[in-house]
Amino acid sequence: MIKKFSTTYTKEDTINFIIDDDENMDWISTFDSNNFSRFFIVIDKEVDKLWGNLLRKKLETHDKESFFFKVEAIEQNKSLDFYPKLIDFLEKNKCNLADLVIAIGGGIIIDLVSFATSTYMRGLPFITIPTTLIGQIDASTAGKTCLNTKESKNVLGTFYYPIISYNNIHFLKTNTKYHLRQGYSEVFKYGLLSSEKLISLLEKYGQLPPNDILMNIIKLSIETRVKIRKKHPLVSNLGHTFGHAIEKMSDFRILHGDAISAGTVVALNFAEKKGLITKEEVLKIINLMKKIGLNICIEKNINIDKWVELMMRDKKSSAHGMDLVLISGIEKPYEKDGKIFYATTPDAVKAFLEGFMKNYDYIISDCAAFLKKDKLVYINK
Numbered sequence: 299m300i301k302k303f304s305t306t307y308t309k310e311d312t313i314n315f316i317i318d319d320d321e322n323m324d325w326i327s328t329f330d331s332n333n334f335s336r337f338f339i340v341i342d343k344e345v346d347k348l349w350g351n352l353l354r355k356k357l358e359t360h361d362k363e364s365f366f367f368k369v370e371a372i373e374q375n376k377s378l379d380f381y382p383k384l385i386d387f388l389e390k391n392k393c394n395l396a397d398l399v400i401a402i403g404g405g406i407i408i409d410l411v412s413f414a415t416s417t418y419m420r421g422l423p424f425i426t427i428p429t430t431l432i433g434q435i436d437a438s439t440a441g442k443t444c445l446n447t448k449e450s451k452n453v454l455g456t457f458y459y460p461i462i463s464y465n466n467i468h469f470l471k472t473n474t475k476y477h478l479r480q481g482y483s484e485v486f487k488y489g490l491l492s493s494e495k496l497i498s499l500l501e502k503y504g505q506l507p508p509n510d511i512l513m514n515i516i517k518l519s520i521e522t523r524v525k526i527r528k529k530h531p532l533v534s535n536l537g538h539t540f541g542h543a544i545e546k547m548s549d550f551r552i553l554h555g556d557a558i559s560a561g562t563v564v565a566l567n568f569a570e571k572k573g574l575i576t577k578e579e580v581l582k583i584i585n586l587m588k589k590i591g592l593n594i595c596i597e598k599n600i601n602i603d604k605w606v607e608l609m610m611r612d613k614k615s616s617a618h619g620m621d622l623v624l625i626s627g628i629e630k631p632y633e634k635d636g637k638i639f640y641a642t643t644p645d646a647v648k649a650f651l652e653g654f655m656k657n658y659d660y661i662i663s664d665c666a667a668f669l670k671k672d673k674l675v676y677i678n679k
């Protein structure tokens with residue numbers, strides 16, 4: 299079964315989404331490539347080991363000259379240091395606007411390749427074949443291309459859209475549970491922001507839904523993501539202002555999804571402190587996160603000054619303060635007098651964090667090591 303739908307961001311920018319459960323991935327050998335001369339395929343090294351034979355066989359049927367470039371999926375490669383290597387690959391092989399770039403991998407590969415394709419010749423045509431849940435429901439859906447700088451994550455970027463995003467659920471079967479959890483953390487976030495249906499599917503099926511439900515989860519997540527993105531590019535950032543700093547302070551040993559799950563817990567407690575959400579609602583959401591198996595733990599030895607300092611580098615921060623995405627319940631994003639962000643100050647956040655870290659039940663030492671587990675089992679302090 300194949301599900302197709304599309305979204306239009308601007309007059310020129312439409313993403314055609316395909317969600318597929320075909321184990322043979324026949325769509326890859328049959329998509330319309332008539333308008334393109336050659337293929338430039340940028341693929342995650344790991345994905346190439348697992349899926350390379352099948353993917354090459356399918357792509358060969360188009361009978362195009364094809365160039366492959368394998369990239370290790372590490373955050374350090376989503377950077378200005380690595381970017382010229384990819385540009386060299388395109389330039390050396392005389393890639394031009396008649397060619398098609400195909401990005402195959404998780405969020406790291408998609409962010410890197412989409413940034414490179416958006417800048418090379420001011421925009422090459424490209425399609426994505428995301429192979430992780432984050433890639434499918436997030437990195438491939440909103441046209442937000444990203445590179446990290448030395449100090450900050452995702453701070454360089456452009457808006458640029460793949461023509462097609464091909465999402466086959468079988469790629470997810472070879473994801474580790476650890477990586478899959480990172481994706482479910484974003485799915486949960488979209489549920490909190492705008493889809494009670496998603497939350498109920500996660501509550502019912504956890505992180506191992508049957509294939510038809512998994513396809514539904516992906517479709518609903520993408521639709522929710524697109525809806526939110528159209529409102530404002532940064533309103534999907536629930537848990538991200540607190541979470542990106544957690545991710546960075548761990549030197550990326552805590553992965554994105556686990557970091558933003560923790561960031562969501564902090565944001566919920568912050569909203570409670572500000573009288574925006576009830577304690578019962580916060581507890582209900584945290585219990586749901588426990589049930590679904592998402593991270594709710596926070597590092598004991600975290601440096602609060604550093605935490606706030608990093609939050610001040612967030613895209614929603616300015617010299618005057620910082621803006622947070624908050625909710626007052628499931629499907630109830632903060633909105634007041636036309637403002638969709640809650641404005642606060644570094645001092646207010648610091649005072650809150652000091653109190654929160656003294657009282658929160660799930661503060662543990664070496665959180666990154668704890669989170670390496672496939673299944674999270676929580677122990678109160």
Ligand SMILES: NC(=O)c1ccc[n+]([C@@H]2O[C@H](COP(=O)([O-])OP(=O)(O)OC[C@H]3O[C@@H](n4cnc5c(N)ncnc54)[C@H](O)[C@@H]3O)[C@@H](O)[C@H]2O)c1
Nearest residue numbers: 344371404405406407429430432433436437442469472473
């Ligand atoms: N641009 C956006 O809108 C956006 C949105 C969300 C996340 N992101 C970015 O995405 C990145 C995270 O993405 P991710 O979680 O997909 O991580 P990732 O790309 O690092 O992939 C995770 C791991 O899974 C491996 N892998 C990929 N596909 C696999 C498969 N099918 N089977 C087995 N292993 C596989 C990779 O080699 C890697 O080790 C972060 O850099 C984040 O900032 C971007």
Ligand SMILES: [Zn+2]
Nearest residue numbers: 484538554558
């Ligand atoms: Zn995210």
